[in-house]
Amino acid sequence: MGMKGKSGRGQFQGSVLLCLVLAGASQEEDLEALRGRVSRLVGLGYRKAPEVRRLSAEDLRKQTERQLDQGYREHLGRLDRTLSHFGLLQEDEDLAGTEGESPGVGAFYDPPSGALYLVGSPGQDAREAEGILVHELSHSLLHQHFPDLWKRSMEIEGNEDARRAIMAVIEGHAEWVREEAGFSFERRDGPAQGAPSYWMAQTSFPYRWGMEFIRKVAESGGEDWQARVFSNPPLSSEQILHPEKYLGDRVDWPTRIELPDLDLGSEALGRPIGSDSLGEFGMRFLVGERAAAGWDGDRFVVYEEPGGGTYSVWYSVWDSEEDAREFLEEYSRRFGVGQAVESGQDEITRRTNDRYSRMVRQGSDVAVLRGVPESGLPAIEELFRKVKKTELRRAGESPGNPGGGGIGELLKEFPGQERP
Numbered sequence: 001m002g003m004k005g006k007s008g009r010g011q012f013q014g015s016v017l018l019c020l021v022l023a024g025a026s027q028e029e030d031l032e033a034l035r036g037r038v039s040r041l042v043g044l045g046y047r048k049a050p051e052v053r054r055l056s057a058e059d060l061r062k063q064t065e066r067q068l069d070q071g072y073r074e075h076l077g078r079l080d081r082t083l084s085h086f087g088l089l090q091e092d093e094d095l096a097g098t099e100g101e102s103p104g105v106g107a108f109y110d111p112p113s114g115a116l117y118l119v120g121s122p123g124q125d126a127r128e129a130e131g132i133l134v135h136e137l138s139h140s141l142l143h144q145h146f147p148d149l150w151k152r153s154m155e156i157e158g159n160e161d162a163r164r165a166i167m168a169v170i171e172g173h174a175e176w177v178r179e180e181a182g183f184s185f186e187r188r189d190g191p192a193q194g195a196p197s198y199w200m201a202q203t204s205f206p207y208r209w210g211m212e213f214i215r216k217v218a219e220s221g222g223e224d225w226q227a228r229v230f231s232n233p234p235l236s237s238e239q240i241l242h243p244e245k246y247l248g249d250r251v252d253w254p255t256r257i258e259l260p261d262l263d264l265g266s267e268a269l270g271r272p273i274g275s276d277s278l279g280e281f282g283m284r285f286l287v288g289e290r291a292a293a294g295w296d297g298d299r300f301v302v303y304e305e306p307g308g309g310t311y312s313v314w315y316s317v318w319d320s321e322e323d324a325r326e327f328l329e330e331y332s333r334r335f336g337v338g339q340a341v342e343s344g345q346d347e348i349t350r351r352t353n354d355r356y357s358r359m360v361r362q363g364s365d366v367a368v369l370r371g372v373p374e375s376g377l378p379a380i381e382e383l384f385r386k387v388k389k390t391e392l393r394r395a396g397e398s399p400g401n402p403g404g405g406g407i408g409e410l411l412k413e414f415p416g417q418e419r420p
């Protein structure tokens, strides 16, 4: 579910249609004034003034097409099938189509070149355009001082939830600067109307929840909160949704999970098409806010068979046995299809034609096999025995007491899983 290879477009976009209010003689002065405002709010100076380039809406559309043709369409196709397997997308929903239609990018920041791109479009609101420019200018300033944060956000592979948290810091901060600079308005960017609701939520998460998170950190994070949150950022959507799990004395870092290679029997002919972590954000979509709370880590692998069918192995860790039980109960209630073969409190097996789904809870962990052949069912025991869990929690490590080595060291613990 990683979005690597997508470059700046879509990730760091400014939004909406941007009126070229800065065209003409006053452009440089206006830009300088806005840069000064951003600088004061962030408490850092620009190492150099970012270059501002212009791009026509038509060129932007072509650029998107090129990215889709250069492997991004295939990536989205695999993501489509992975998310559909979990019920996060409907059969007829199509991410590549949605991306191709994405409307209204008004500006975006391009990390590799350090340039801001303004996308020309007539008839826009001048104030909104300036606000969007402030958003992009703060990206540029942040990137000049914390290049690692940006590098990591592009590199994280196979842990969409950690990437989502870093994106929330980046976008949330730029939104916070925009509001603090006096440009307050409801953003209208995001995927085209009618895009899948999961995709809409995923796209707006870093802006909406990221800004809430940054506001909380700004209120209670002490004087140098900005430097601390950028060098030691949250690593799960759980921490973004619940800032106290990042700001508190005992920081709730996620548990990293490595799945063993399982023998699911000779009838299981699938190849992996996706391996990732749904995080509390994804869990909310599946089981609702209540049952998703208490998440501490998860990892899945989805396999696709030659005929197009999919099956999966999924392991999740919860804060308590009670949280694990609640998840199992809610998940099986919502997604338990087929005929019940076994329906205990902590072990549930169901059958649809010749395929089986099995969920088992042990302590505060839950393992799920979904759509596997009967021969694969015993593998769930092996999964419990061989799964590797690493606590990312370190003594005393919190933004108020950064005992660890910052983002670089933390992310060593999140090496991307093998990309299918």
Ligand SMILES: [Zn+2]
Pocket: 011, 012, 013, 014, 135, 136, 139, 170, 171, 174
């Ligand atoms: Zn942005």
